[in-house]
Amino acid sequence: MxxxxxxxxxxxxxxxxxxxxxxxxxxxxxxxxxxxxxxxxxPPQFMKDVLQTTDNLYGKYPPVDGTPELREAITGWLNRRYNLKEGMIDPSRHITPVNGTKEALYMLAQIVTNRQGKSGQKPAILIPNPYYHVYHAAAVMAGAEPVFLNATLENNFFPDLETLDEELLERTEAFYLCSPSNPQGTVAGRAYLEKALQLARKHDFMLIMDECYAEIYDKDQPEGILQVLQDLGGDLSNVMAFHSLSKRSSAAGLRSGFIVGEEVTTKTLINLRNFAGAASPLPVCAASAALWNDDSxxxxxxxxxxxxxxxxxxxxxxxxxxxxxxxxxxxxxxxxxxxxxxxxxxxxxxxxxxxxxxxxxxxxxxxxxxxxxxxxxxxxxxxxxxxxxxxxxxxx
Missing domain, CATH: 3.90.1150.10 (Aspartate Aminotransferase, domain 1)
Structure with missing residues (x-):
């Protein structure tokens, strides 16, 4: 079949x-x-130096959830970048290092989508239009209806959340949202992020925040979903956010990024990746940790x-x-x-x-x-x- x-x-x-x-x-x-x-x-020379000095580790199978050092480095960067309170992000419960965010953006839809639908209706995944092509493929392969939400000049190139139909929201399993947006380069403001989060929690779907361009900005540092969550008490429910070294550190070939979000989905994703995911080699984990630890x-x-x-x-x-x-x-x-x-x-x-x-x-x-x-x-x-x-x- x-x-x-x-x-x-x-x-x-x-x-x-x-x-x-x-x-x-x-x-x-x-x-x-x-x-x-x-x-x-x-990418910076020190990344290449770390890869070289740890090349003896290529002979070992790497763990699918990365190394403790990598998860600690990621957590430290998140705390610095978003001015988070110590302890809001637990590196052992909320972080999933991934072998490039493209694979994980695709795989996450397979986890969060109930193919039977919440009430017997066909599940839907909301996608900003234009969009990163992986979002669409992920929705189709998860058995969901990809629903395009036009993002035009009139709405700062973000979907209009106020006009979403209640019936659609009730069968929504996930909403991919990219900020800074690709391809338009606009940034979702605090009120917009709060509204998206409110809808996700009211209708129990996953807000998938693609923030891989968060460190490339013109003047003002883009606000992130974790700052919104912290101001609302620090609960990570209904959110998974993505970050990558491809743009931040010009290290696209390193294939290294991570997801941060609610614990249950984090653990489920790690479990799935134990069967179907490619773990990052240990030298790559070491080089990635060095990159996340450096901001200069x-x-x-x-x-x-x-x-x-x-x-x-x-x-x-x-x-x-x-x-x-x-x-x-x-x-x-x-x-x-x-x-x-x-x-x-x-x-x-x-x-x-x-x-x-x-x-x-x-x-x-x-x-x-x-x-x-x-x-x-x-x-x-x-x-x-x-x-x-x-x-x-x-x-x-």
Whole structure:
């Protein structure tokens, strides 16, 4: 018996290759790819040193829940970053180190979804639209209905929580929420986070907070869900939050992140990962602990992206509904027709971007909120970004 995969869409990057690979970029210009959120600056040297000095540990099977040192380092960072009271986060009860957050974002939906539904109705998983493609795949494979909630300029690129139908909320099993948002780079404020948490607890669903861009911001440090929870008494019920070293430390290849949240789901996830998850090698755990224990390299990392935003504003600041993204390192530009602009940029400027349509779902009313947009990753050094953004401005 084959599972029903009819609702599973291709990765946006597969769709992009299908669109652009048959087309030739303009001659005489070096092709530049601004499609993937893959930091091009190097992680700090001390990370590499730790990997080298602990390489004898590659011969040992690693524990799926990481090492005590790693969990302590993660807890210490959370306490510093979000000014949490000592003891709110217990490293042995609330932390799950994971081999990259993509796998865990997918796997968590399989845990929290009741396939029979809460009252015999089909379970639903709420997804901001546009969205990170893993959210959609996770919902489909968990047997839930992925429900797209349009996130547009009019609502700060976050779904309107006030208009959600009660019947929908009653069958909701999880709500994926990304702040700073990908691709738009906006930040959910305190009132918004409190409302999302209130709905999760009232209707007993899991609020899955993807905060992997929390350390990449322009001016103001984004508030996190843990700060909201602390101010409400410190109870972690109905919340699982994700963080990663991929963006914070430019260590995407390390495949290291973690989840923090309610104890029951934490333990269930660790149990599932004992059967179906890949544990991080012990040298990776040691290197990750060193990265979470250090904040200075993150400041330098953040300065690079702020410089790139300055360059983008200089080239594009009066066009395409440009705004300085408060968080993350993407531009979300309104070019009228994202697919056509993507083809034009590739064939006439040798710059590869991602159509917003490929990051969005078309809702029942026929609207795709990403149709007019392109996503541009500001991940290269300033000189290369200056070249790429200059080409884009001249081409479009």
């Amino acid at each position: 084959n599972p029903d995969l009819s609702g599973l869409r291709n990765s946006p990057f597969v769709a992009l290759r299908t669109l652009l690979d048959p087309l030739e970029p303009v001659k005489g210009l070096k092709p530049l790819a601004l499609t993937i959120g893959e930091p091009q600056n190097q 390299h993150v400041i330098e990392n953040r300065k690079l992206y702020q410089t790139n935003i300055d360059i983008a504003e200089r080239h594009l600041g009066n066009r395409f509904d440009f705004y300085r993204p408060p968080g993350g390192f993407f531009l979300w530009l309104n070019v009228g027709n994202g697919v056509e602009a993507t083809k034009k940029l590739w064939t006439e400027a040798a710059v590869r971007v991602l159509p917003g349509e490929y990051l969005s779902g078309t809702t029942a009313d026929g609207i795709n909120p990403g149709f007019e947009y392109i996503r541009v990753a500001l991940v290269f050094d300033p000189d290369m970004m200056d070249e790429a953004l200059s080409r884009m401005a001249n081409c479009l």
